[in-house]
Amino acid sequence: MTSSNIYSGSPVFGMARQQFEQVADHLGIRSDERERVFMPKRVLAVSCPIHRDDGTVAVFQGYRVQHHLTLGPTKGGTRFAASLNVGEVAALAVWMSWKCGLVGLPYGGAKGGIAVDPRLLSPRELEALSRRYMQEMIPFIGPHVDVMAPDIGTNEKVMAWFMDTYSMYLGRTVSEVVTGKPVSAGGTAGRREATGRGVSYLIGRACEMIGLPIAGATAIIQGFGNVGSVAAASLADRGVRIIGVSDDSAAFFDERGLDIDDIVSHQARHGRLSDYKNATAIAPEQLLVQQCDILVPAAVERVVDSHNASHLKCRILAEGANGPTTPEADRILMERGDEIFVIPDILCNSGGVIVSYFEWVQGIQQLLWDEAEVMDRLYRTLERSFQAVLAKAKAERLTHRDAALAIGVARVLEAKRTRGLFP
Structure with missing residues (x-):
């Protein structure tokens, strides 16, 4: 299946593409480089069957899109929403890449989720579906491959189920495989x-x-x-x-x-x-x-x-x-x-992924920070990024959006050029 077929008909993905092409024109990115910089590296679609409370079996469609792994693991939220589709997920993964590039995080973008209205599930069904989705993702994720986080329709509890499912599979606690967890399960204050x-x-x-x-x-x-x-x-x-x-x-x-x-x-x-x-x-x-x-x-x-x-x-x-x-x-x-x-x-909205990065770092180091330190680091990172966007917008006569995207896209482009193409 070609990439155009996968995403055809998605206005959100088309919108992300439009934004990229405009910034790519400004940056002077060669036409033969654009697909490599923009198109997602990996697109996963999984079926998630669960037992409903009434004894029937229901199957829900799940997705995960990893945009690029050039700078480090991919990072992004997991959305449970009835209207979710792969085009929307891919666009969100692309935007996350530019976001991480803008604020200077060693991540590529990712996004995932399940096409389901979580409000129509009982607590037991929600846990079963969350754990099944994570189980299907295990071959493709990990603390240095792809790190999940919450999004619309998910929360700290779902992240704890994700982390526990992955940890049970490995036979040891791996708190850094997801962020946005409860503090009691290895999360960070302020996330x-x-x-x-x-x-x-x-x-x-x-x-x-x-x-x-x-x-x-x-x-x-x-x-x-x-x-x-x-x-x-x-x-x-x-x-x-x-x-x-x-x-x-x-x-x-x-x-x-x-x-x-x-x-x-x-x-x-x-x-x-x-x-x-x-x-x-x-x-x-x-x-x-x-x-x-x-x-x-x-x-x-x-x-x-x-x-x-x-x-x-x-x-x-x-x-x-x-x-x-x-x-x-x-x-x-x-x-x-x-x-x-x-x-x-x-x-x-980059505060979430910035503090998710802090949570990931704390999990790897097993060294926890208090909320004051987390917030201080967050605001310093936001201030640096805010100033960079305003300076670029003024110097190059760009809108704030184009300035922000140009910074994010340029960082990914530079990293891909530096690493080269394998083989």
């Missing part, structure tokens, strides 16, 4: 909050750049999962008024401000925002175009598109999700000039 806190930190830096006082600023968070909820709480602690939130079940808006602690508590009890009674509901598609200072798309891909990009009324677009803005929307935002300060996804 769960890392992506959301990173989003908040970079928003603070963007506010400084445009002269917007963060205390008293307003924000809308589209996607109230782990990233969005942590970012909302962190921003609220800094004096930001959160005026809108949403998940895949409901959206709420109140220009006077929402009670984030109450919303987080409701979500913890019910698993989603639907049926929340203490705020006014709004159509989800309308939430993105409400007046605010800070807009954080923190859910899924392609939510800022050609239809709504011209209607955004924010001053900062902080991309907590992967690929939330389409290339068509990027062109519209570029035409709007300096009206909106964009913090591109591979920078904005």
Whole structure:
């Protein structure tokens, strides 16, 4: 099966390709080098059968895409979502490569997951499916080959099951085979909050750049999962008024401000925002175009598109999700000039993989850091990357996205050129 057949029909993979080609043109990458730099090294598809609680057998489709292993093992999350497909997984793996290159981590990108709605599984079924998926992956992963992490639909508990399954196979504990584990199972303090806190930190830096006082600023968070909820709480602690939130079940808006602690508590009890009674509901598609200072798309891909990009009324677009803005929307935002300060996804949400790297290092060394040290290292890494993106954008007259991608792609390209082609 050719690569074009594998990914054909995936708008997310096509979007990743468009972004790469634009940056490749800027970098002057030869046409004969582009496929080697862009196309994934390895694509795995597995069937994951489990016994359901009613005694029947169900089979779920699982995937893992490893983009490149030139700089070290691949690294990336594992997503459990009903609509998951191999094109989406491949695009996310590619973006992870550029992200790791941008922030200077010795990783290639990877992504994986299962096409399933985890909310429709019992706790026992979820554990069975998680362990089966990891068992199918064992020949292709490892601490120095491919290191998994959580993503949409998975969490610390799933990572603990992954680690335990792999460790039982090897006959010894291998905590560094996955990151995002509970601290009690070899995880690191601050990992769960890392992506959301990173989003908040970079928003603070963007506010400084445009002269917007963060205390008293307003924000809308589209996607109230782990990233969005942590970012909302962190921003609220800094004096930001959160005026809108949403998940895949409901959206709420109140220009006077929402009670984030109450919303987080409701979500913890019910698993989603639907049926929340203490705020006014709004159509989800309308939430993105409400007046605010800070807009954080923190859910899924392609939510800022050609239809709504011209209607955004924010001053900062902080991309907590992967690929939330389409290339068509990027062109519209570029035409709007300096009206909106964009913090591109591979920078904005990089806190998770940065602290995952710290967790991996601690696991290998068997030397644990406290949360203060983890956060200090995280913010220093984000600051260095933020400054690099701004400097490149200014020097080469690029958008923030193209500047970030150019740094990430160039690092992978240089490494591949240096190592050469085998045999």
